[in-house]
Amino acid sequence: MALQQIYRTSLTLLTDLYQLTMAYGYWKNGMSEREAVFHLYFRKHPFEGGYTVAAGLEHAVEYLQQLKFTEEDCSYLRSLKGSQNQPLFEEAFLDYLRHLEFTCDVDAVPEGTLVFPSEPLVRVRGPLLQAQLIETPLLNIINFETLIATKAARIKEATKGDQVIEFGMRRAQGIDGALSAARAAYLGGADATSNLLAGQLYNIPVRGTHAHSWVQAFDSEAEAFEAYGAAFPKDSVFLVDTYDTLEGVKQAIEVAKKLQPRGFVFGGIRLDSGDLTYLSQQARILLDEAGFNSTSIVASNDLDEHLITHLKQEGAQINVWGVGTKMITAYDQPALGGVYKLAAIKNKAGEWEYKIKLSEQLVKTSNPGMLQVRRYFSQGRYLADMIYNELEPIPEQEQLVHPLDSTRRKIIEPGTKSKELLVPIFREGTLVYELPSLASIKMHTKQELSQLHESIRRYVNPHNYPAGLEENLHQQKMDMILKLRSTKSVGEV
Numbered sequence: 001m002a003l004q005q006i007y008r009t010s011l012t013l014l015t016d017l018y019q020l021t022m023a024y025g026y027w028k029n030g031m032s033e034r035e036a037v038f039h040l041y042f043r044k045h046p047f048e049g050g051y052t053v054a055a056g057l058e059h060a061v062e063y064l065q066q067l068k069f070t071e072e073d074c075s076y077l078r079s080l081k082g083s084q085n086q087p088l089f090e091e092a093f094l095d096y097l098r099h100l101e102f103t104c105d106v107d108a109v110p111e112g113t114l115v116f117p118s119e120p121l122v123r124v125r126g127p128l129l130q131a132q133l134i135e136t137p138l139l140n141i142i143n144f145e146t147l148i149a150t151k152a153a154r155i156k157e158a159t160k161g162d163q164v165i166e167f168g169m170r171r172a173q174g175i176d177g178a179l180s181a182a183r184a185a186y187l188g189g190a191d192a193t194s195n196l197l198a199g200q201l202y203n204i205p206v207r208g209t210h211a212h213s214w215v216q217a218f219d220s221e222a223e224a225f226e227a228y229g230a231a232f233p234k235d236s237v238f239l240v241d242t243y244d245t246l247e248g249v250k251q252a253i254e255v256a257k258k259l260q261p262r263g264f265v266f267g268g269i270r271l272d273s274g275d276l277t278y279l280s281q282q283a284r285i286l287l288d289e290a291g292f293n294s295t296s297i298v299a300s301n302d303l304d305e306h307l308i309t310h311l312k313q314e315g316a317q318i319n320v321w322g323v324g325t326k327m328i329t330a331y332d333q334p335a336l337g338g339v340y341k342l343a344a345i346k347n348k349a350g351e352w353e354y355k356i357k358l359s360e361q362l363v364k365t366s367n368p369g370m371l372q373v374r375r376y377f378s379q380g381r382y383l384a385d386m387i388y389n390e391l392e393p394i395p396e397q398e399q400l401v402h403p404l405d406s407t408r409r410k411i412i413e414p415g416t417k418s419k420e421l422l423v424p425i426f427r428e429g430t431l432v433y434e435l436p437s438l439a440s441i442k443m444h445t446k447q448e449l450s451q452l453h454e455s456i457r458r459y460v461n462p463h464n465y466p467a468g469l470e471e472n473l474h475q476q477k478m479d480m481i482l483k484l485r486s487t488k489s490v491g492e493v
């Protein structure tokens with residue numbers, strides 16, 4: 001219950017005002033209980049990448065489990081006034097809210113799963129008023145955590161298996177920007193965090209070195225290292241660049257030699273400025289010459305997946321990467337553009353009516369139905385994904401249509417193994433999903449990435465993973481677009 005521990009008892013008002021005004025409108029129009037289906041999905045991978053790591057489900061579950069309008073929430077809503085100073089909501093509606101119970105069905109892609117544009121990460125089916133109300137918090141949670149998990153996965157991939165420590169809290173976007181991001185970074189690929197509260201709340205391993213101020217506080221660098229080494233004889237990483245990096249390495253070595261007879265283990269040095277390739281190579285030579293072959297070289301300083309790749313290509317001798325700002329803030333793309341769209345609603349006769357949101361751009365036109373994603377795989381490799389409407393039959397010969405170019409199609413060979421990505425999370429408001437441990441989610445991310453071809457995982461012009469619409473779904477969408485467009489009068493755009 002991390003979210004509530006950090007914040008307050010009720011998070012129900014953590015939504016946009018317009019969700020409440022629409023809720024009031026639905027209630028007044030007798031539409032609040034009409035069954036509807038919404039999907040949460042994104043249209044483009046972040047960071048110009050070829051994959052996205054789903055994250056945030058645990059916090060979304062927590063939010064939904066506590067969804068209840070308290071007396072305090074209702075009295076705040078009662079205090080809201082319209083432009084003529086009239087109450088915004090009538091008392092009977094507030095009474096309705098006070099007794100509201102969350103009764104939706106929610107299906108979602110487990111955290112750590114790789115996802116692709118247009119695929120629902122979350123599907124909500126239930127009373128229109130409720131399914132609409134939760135749009136904003138679901139987007140807030142899933143967009144942010146998915147973004148950070150993806151960034152962390154990219155950074156971890158760049159290190160080719162080295163350790164990554166998340167150092168970002170000081171530059172994170174506020175308190176939750178540091179906490180939920182630390183969790184997302186860990187599940188995406190970071191091995192530890194420097195953030196103690198994240199460690200405590202989420203059971204993430206915590207690690208760290210020391211700051212320049214530690215060295216500055218002593219009369220000499222040698223004294224500073226000696227004092228730190230004496231305090232932590234088994235866990236010392238000395239920051240060597242306060243005055244002169246290679247001099248600092250030499251000082252660290254001298255101190256380590258001096259402390260060795262007292263059982264000191266020379267864990268590592270940290271480089272935080274200068275040419276990290278050259279300095280790490282020189283430091284490695286000095287450490288090896290002194291017999292400290294297993295002493296780690298930690299590097300930090302504005303690192304991201306591109307710089308790490310470059311440093312490794314140059315032959316940097318770094319085996320632990322401290323990554324802060326660029327990971328915790330998703331520096332080069334600060335938001336994932338996930339959206340939440342209505343895709344079906346039952347009419348008064350109780351029959352499903354499919355809905356789409358039109359756009360001039362096909363990529364922005366939503367998909368109708370109650371969608372599921374089928375992932376095909378063979379010999380440990382993901383081959384393709386098919387988005388289909390669970391409410392309609394699909395042909396025996398499964399065929400994918402490219403979402404933006406219907407001339408590009410892919411026939412799935414009969415007998416290809418597959419699995420469905422969306423799994424039941426809530427049924428009529430009751431949690432039916434056992435939330436996995438963070439450690440097992442992290443393992444899942446790693447396994448997922450190993451099943452994606454490396455041409456899709458690369459940073460520059462990655463290949464597009466084939467994720468398409470099932471043929472009938474594609475046809476239905478096209479028919480709906482044509483029908484909606486044909487109802488416009490001539491001259492209208």
Ligand SMILES: Nc1ncnc2c1ncn2[C@@H]1O[C@H](COP(=O)(O)OP(=O)(O)OP(=O)(O)O)[C@@H](O)[C@H]1O
Nearest residue numbers: 272273274275276277278300301302303307310314
């Ligand atoms: N071999 C390298 N190739 C490319 N970029 C590097 C290399 N070594 C370090 N960098 C990066 O260059 C940037 C500038 O580093 P540098 O230490 O020169 O300046 P700085 O960060 O302003 O220094 P300081 O931390 O002392 O203020 C950092 O992002 C650093 O990670």
Ligand SMILES: O=P(O)(O)OC[C@H]1O[C@H](OP(=O)(O)OP(=O)(O)O)[C@H](O)[C@@H]1O
Nearest residue numbers: 167272300301302303322323324325326
């Ligand atoms: O560079 P990041 O990826 O964000 O990693 C975290 C940074 O935080 C610390 O720096 P500090 O706050 O002392 O500032 P400075 O090193 O930039 O001067 C540390 O020494 C790293 O350089």
Ligand SMILES: O=C(O)c1cccnc1
Nearest residue numbers: 167194207208209210322
């Ligand atoms: O422990 C460290 O070395 C550390 C922690 C936070 C930010 N920068 C470095």
